[in-house]
Amino acid sequence: MDLEVRHLRALCAIADTGSLHKAARALGVAQPTLSTQLRRIEQAVGGALFTRERTGCRPTPLGRALLGRARPLVAEMRALVTDTRAAAGRTADGTQLLIGSTASRALPGWLRRLRMRYPRTEPTLQMDVSPNALLRMVAEGQLDVAFVHEVEGSPLRFPAELRTRVLVEREPQFVALAADHPAAARRTVALTELADDRWMVDSTVDGEWDALSRVLRAAGLSPRVLHGDYLTAYTLVADGEVVTVSQPTTRPRPDTAVRPLVGDPIGVRLFLAARTEAELEAVYDDLSDAYWEVAREAPAYREWLAGRDRPGIGRPRSPLASAADTP
Template sequence: MELEVRHLRVLCAIADAGSLHKAARELGMAQPSLSTQLRRIEQTLGGRLFTRGRTGSRPTPLGHIVVSRARPLVAELAAIVAETRVAAARAAGGPRLRVGATASRALPGWLRRLRSRVPSAEPTLQMDVSANSLLCMVAEGRLDLAFVHEVEGSPLRIPAGLCVRVLVEREPQFVTLAADHPAAAQAEVRLADLAHDRWMIDSTVDGEWDGLCRVLREAGIEPDLLHGDYLTAYSLAAIGEVVTVSQPTARPRPDLAIRPLKGDPIGVRLLLAARTAAELDNGSSELEEAYWEVARQAPAYQEWLERRATGRPAQALRVVGA
């Protein structure tokens, strides 16, 4: 048996779902078929990838290595498929809405809603870790819309004449740590409880490195910081090597705990930018719906909202500049 992309997708699904039963349901397979496929994959690789028990399935050390290598490959294939579809739509001559964004779980729902509104207009997506770069692309006419986040204390450089609306005035940033980390037992984690942990942060994301350093030092913590992308950070957090900052809408995983930080010391502002207010109207309501859809699917964030009795921070996108 040779490993194929579909086998890697199976391993990622099991790791994310935390059980063969849930993974089979998400993959549209019967559980016995999935179990058989997993055994064949393990035989091919020469070792057990998951431990099975009453509480579900968790990656073994070998499984962590394989899944961490599989995730970017699966994501890259998905990106190739998406780009190919966009290219096909472009070749067909249909109108396009050029969208740019920093990372967000709201993106799939946003694109789905944009596509449903005008089936013939396949939206294109430009991802970038730099919000400032995306804003420049909008100002230069290379993008129609950009959905970005602005780290508190590190204001973005908004080009003159750009129109910006606020989706969320202040979205708290949570911490992600191993499910068996002592602090994971708390509903809210104090920074002091993480004083001896190493943090991993993506320094290529505008403002995030400086923002975390500032918050930790204000708490009297001299941080042990590692550079790394968030995919790697999540993999290392799952085995207790690091803790990392995460968006509150992050998808739950059985091997990770996503918790609010006590006092909400880290926040970002979520913005939508375009050249004109009319262009902002060409996707703002769909983005708002998509964002609150994923917010409702994130238990930690939902609990945070309920505890503060804030409901939706903004019922409609608010204009902050033009």
């Protein structure tokens, strides 16, 4: 087996995160896949590169020696890819706008507005469940801007060079349940009304499972939990198999009800990140308009907003904030 750049990237990720689980998430692969890859690399070099301890993975002397040679190569390859993508993105009549985002119903309206505002620029979209991964891609020049969320109580890792602009300081997370669920008849749902339900959560989303488990424990609940993607979750919700956390802007469906939780125990902060203030300025207003458009189209969220001062929840604390100013 010959070592390739992807193998070196995997070794650097394990060393940087100190964990196979975290490294797998950062690389976008399953942990068993990464574990198998590490074993093959160690077989190829003829020795263990990491010691597995209760607190995580630490490089062995052989691992440190290899990492010392690998890091400059990985950095050089990253710079090469960044520069090549930037060159490929330029066209004769304009440029590409490289956008990253976690899931949001505002995306179609945002892209449509950007095409109208900048007809010579083609926006492209990179989706990822991990806000941390998208922020890292912006910092490395692989993306121009990222629209991400930060789950309350689970701070993201902000590269110091990024600038941010907050769209919504605290967006409440609602609950999705079957339309014929007894609690669906209520305007707001208490967690205790869902004590006998199975929950489903995508634990690959940064902070998602931690937030849900915290609020369930605070409510004295210990329900059965399934782990999977939210597309599958909504299918199971419609069949009455599970309930799940939902963005308040979720489009209404006849077989599903989306309701606020009593006390709004789960919240996220929505914001844009870019390397320069100019990049933020160029796309923020269109994103804001697209977001509030879909907010008005969601009956439960529209009603929730009606009794609140929208500017207080929908505007940043200051027009522009650096990553260092972000709690």
